Amino acid sequence: MKHNIYIYILIAGLTSYLIRVLPLTLIRKPIRNVFLKSFLYYVPYVTLAVMTFPAIVEATQSPLSGFLALAAGAILSWHNKSLPLVAAVCCLTVFICESFL
Amino acid sequence: MRKENSTALRSGIRDGMPIGIGYAAVAFSLGIAMRNAGMNAFQGFLISMLNMASAGEYAGVQVIMADAAYIEMALVTLIANARYMLMSTALSQRFSEKTAFFHRLIVGYCITDELFGIAINQEGYLNPFYYYGAMLVAIPGWSFGTALGIIAGNVLPARIVSALSVALYGMFLAIIIPPARKDKIVAATVISGFALSWCAPYIPFLKDLNAGMKTIVLTLVIASLAAYFFPHQEEDSNEA
Numbered sequence: 546m547k548h549n550i551y552i553y554i555l556i557a558g559l560t561s562y563l564i565r566v567l568p569l570t571l572i573r574k575p576i577r578n579v580f581l582k583s584f585l586y587y588v589p590y591v592t593l594a595v596m597t598f599p600a601i602v603e604a605t606q607s608p609l610s611g612f613l614a615l616a617a618g619a620i621l622s623w624h625n626k627s628l629p630l631v632a633a634v635c636c637l638t639v640f641i642c643e644s645f646l
Numbered sequence: 647m648r649k650e651n652s653t654a655l656r657s658g659i660r661d662g663m664p665i666g667i668g669y670a671a672v673a674f675s676l677g678i679a680m681r682n683a684g685m686n687a688f689q690g691f692l693i694s695m696l697n698m699a700s701a702g703e704y705a706g707v708q709v710i711m712a713d714a715a716y717i718e719m720a721l722v723t724l725i726a727n728a729r730y731m732l733m734s735t736a737l738s739q740r741f742s743e744k745t746a747f748f749h750r751l752i753v754g755y756c757i758t759d760e761l762f763g764i765a766i767n768q769e770g771y772l773n774p775f776y777y778y779g780a781m782l783v784a785i786p787g788w789s790f791g792t793a794l795g796i797i798a799g800n801v802l803p804a805r806i807v808s809a810l811s812v813a814l815y816g817m818f819l820a821i822i823i824p825p826a827r828k829d830k831i832v833a834a835t836v837i838s839g840f841a842l843s844w845c846a847p848y849i850p851f852l853k854d855l856n857a858g859m860k861t862i863v864l865t866l867v868i869a870s871l872a873a874y875f876f877p878h879q880e881e882d883s884n885e886a
Binding site for chain 2: 547548550551552553554555556557558560561562564565566567568569570579580581582583584585586587588589590591592593594595596597598599600601604605606610611614615618619621622623625626627628629631632633634635636637638639640643644
């Protein structure tokens with residue numbers, strides 16, 4: 546590895562801190578620009594979607610169990626189930642599925 | 647400590663408890679991903695304590711695995727954590743002018759989806775001590791959970807590691823699906839994200855990017871198009 550892992554960690558930590566603290570300390574008025582506001586609104590959902598699929602299918606021992614976990618998680622989230630419950634059911638789906646395959 | 651502050655602190659610890667437990671479980675799964683990237687328990691503990699961010703850290707681990715440039719780590723962290731800017735902006739409106747400035751520097755460090763959620767639920771101005779109470783439970787849950795995932799991920803059977811490794815994605819689903827149900831444009835951006843991320847290995851230019859850069863490029867493209875063609879109408883100023 547060419548890069549130092551502690552420098553990576555420091556950069557990540559510093560970036561995370563600045564992102565969270567700068568608006569809190571500098572912005573006292575709401576953002577008015579419609580494009581910027583909309584862009585910031587959509588960003589989290591797109592990022593998480595891109596990182597979830599197809600990664601969830603590739604994370605498990607068999608792709609099928611990953612697909613079933615995705616389906617189970619999507620259905621439960623659709624019904625507004627809590628975050629820990631959705632995560633737990635996804636794990637359980639993979640565990641049960643891979644126990645029988 | 648003044649009585650109202652110690653009451654707020656206790657109430658924050660109480661509300662933070664289920665969050666801390668949930669964090670520990672999800673962080674465990676994140677720890678497994680870090681172990682696969684060759685990180686040790688101390689490094690995992692450190693990155694979790696400094697970042698307090700599931701998606702951001704996961705994206706960061708991809709950068710470490712790719713041995714990519716340092717600037718890429720900053721970019722990836724910025725994109726994956728961009729939503730915290732919105733929450734931070736919203737929280738900035740919840741501080742009383744009488745609250746000392748340094749409280750903003752501490753609360754800001756720990757803006758997460760869940761803590762933001764419970765803080766916004768508080769009536770009136772936010773007492774920073776309420777937030778500190780929740781932080782006292784959330785931070786150890788997240789950091790030690792990560793370290794434990796790296797350590798125990800080594801000794802657990804492959805079948806259990808495989809099962810636990812999807813917890814993180816389950817958490818992502820629980821964050822993106824409910825808003826997608828309420829807002830068709832969000833649903834469209836989520837589906838586009840799934841589809842393009844899946845097709846990326848076959849698309850020229852995209853196929854040459856590492857996982858972190860792919861996330862950045864797809865996010866910028868999809869979110870810009872959505873914001874340009876379908877500007878989001880604010881219905882509730884508290885919603886971020």
